[in-house]
Amino acid sequence: MSYRQSLGDCLIALGFCMEASTPFVSLRAILYHLGLKSSILYLVNGLLMNIVFFICRILVFPYMYQLYANQCGLTLSQLIFTGKVPLFCNSSMLLLFLPQLYWFSLMLRGSYKVITRILTPKEKV
Numbered sequence: 681m682s683y684r685q686s687l688g689d690c691l692i693a694l695g696f697c698m699e700a701s702t703p704f705v706s707l708r709a710i711l712y713h714l715g716l717k718s719s720i721l722y723l724v725n726g727l728l729m730n731i732v733f734f735i736c737r738i739l740v741f742p743y744m745y746q747l748y749a750n751q752c753g754l755t756l757s758q759l760i761f762t763g764k765v766p767l768f769c770n771s772s773m774l775l776l777f778l779p780q781l782y783w784f785s786l787m788l789r790g791s792y793k794v795i796t797r798i799l800t801p802k803e804k805v
Contacts, residue, residue, distance in 0.1 A: 694740050694741070697740055700732055704729035707725050726790070
């Protein structure tokens with residue numbers, strides 16, 4: 681990914697990087713439908729899904745902006761607020777980023793439920 685005539689298309693390329701989490705999300709749905717929600721595979725996949733999702737769909741945004749700022753010899757705030765990246769590109773990145781935060785918060789809530797279920801001692805009946 682590189683700077684090309686002030687078009688900011690290196691930031692658009694991060695969209696392709698975001699798809700690295702898709703196999704984990706898909707496998708989770710498959711395992712759920714197969715009734716394997718309490719399996720170790722489901723648990724391990726969920727953990728990997730959270731890690732990969734965080735790296736590829738959350739951290740990648742500030743990381744790519746920082747790389748682009750370094751390439752342009754600017755600080756991160758200069759890059760974002762001076763018009764070096766076209767407004768449509770910044771707006772598009774924000775529109776892509778906000779749902780990622782929402783979905784990740786849902787994943788974290790689900791993970792919290794699973795972890796508390798595992799760590800909570802079961803009552804004997």
